[in-house]
Amino acid sequence: MPQIYFSLTAGRSGSGWLAKFLSANLDVNAIHEPIAIEDFGTRMPEVRQLRSFNTYGSNKEIQAFWQHKLDALPQDINYAETNHTLGKCGLIEALAHHPRNSDATVIVLRRDLARQCASYVNRHDFILISTLWQWFLAPDYPNRIVNAEPFLKMGQLGAAIWYALEMECRQTYYERCYGDRIRFVNAQLEDVTQPAGAKQLLTDLGVDRTPILPPKTNANSVASSDELVEKIDAVIRTSQFDPESLVSQYIALRGSLDMAERRAAA
Incomplete structure (x- = not known):
């Protein structure tokens, strides 16, 4: 069966590069972000859908978006999309219940957290609320795993x-x-992005070949200063960040990101 590939990542973490990597090494024409005018609300989540999922969970509007998007995936060729907004408005929940889930691979792409944050700061990504609504997450969303309050004073x-x-x-x-x-x-x-790691990624994807490494994509024109990266790293270390523990607490207290249990109890 043709395979489908998505990414689960934060943005400024290599999602554009990953699309080029998949295109170069797999039998697939990988898409980074479908951003034609007609794509928003159909193939690309729009502000309303991103805000809706993070406020209400997988409601009927979100379910309709995913039904349309996943049903429209090619049936006869491989498909890959590394759009980082998808994982923030119900991709995983929808994919888990869709008939194509057995053909799907989700690449969980991470980057050094301090350098990732420094990239956001250099681009001024977290100043305008409209940017957070369309591309990232707003710290005042009611459904969140990490308490934002200790960080907002910064x-x-x-x-x-x-x-x-x-x-x-x-x-x-x-x-x-x-x-x-x-x-x-x-x-x-x-x-x-190095030969050995690229080879391992292809192996994990079930591909046996020497990797082709594309150049960097969408890199900042100004590199982050070591001082900024070190400052961010110190904040993260001081916060004693433990994702496993935080996720366990969240599940115990809130249930799920799609809010299915809360909607059923309403």
Whole structure:
């Protein structure tokens, strides 16, 4: 059967590069982000859908979006999309219950958290709320794993750190809760952009070949300073961040990101 590939990642973590890597090494024309005007709301989540999932969970509107998107996937050729917004509005929940889940692989792509956050800060990604709504996560969403309050006093920097930690927890959450229904493959950006790590990623994807490594994609024009990276790293270490523990607490207290149990009890 043709295979489908998605990524579960935070953005500024190599998702654009991953699309080029998959295109170069697999029999697939990988898409990074479908952003034509007609794609929003059909193939690409729009602000309403991202905000809706993170406020209400997998309601009827979210379910309709995913039914349309997943049903429209090619049936006769491999398909790959590394769009990082998908994992923030119900991709995993929808895929787990869709007939194509047995053909799907989700690449859990991570990057060094401090350097990832520094990239957000350099691009001023966490200043405008509209940017958070469309591309990232807003710290005031009611459904979140990591408490944002301790970080918000740091302004844009704190919001970026909270987001990176939240996404790390969501990756942990999804692998734990849906690993029995979806195939997850882990990839660390700093490793897979090197020959040995790229070879291991292909092996994990079931491909035996010498990897082709594309150049960096969508890199910042100004590199993050070591001082900024060290400052962010110190904040993360001081917070004693433990995604496994935070996910366990969240599941015990809140149940699930799709809020299915809360909707059923309403």
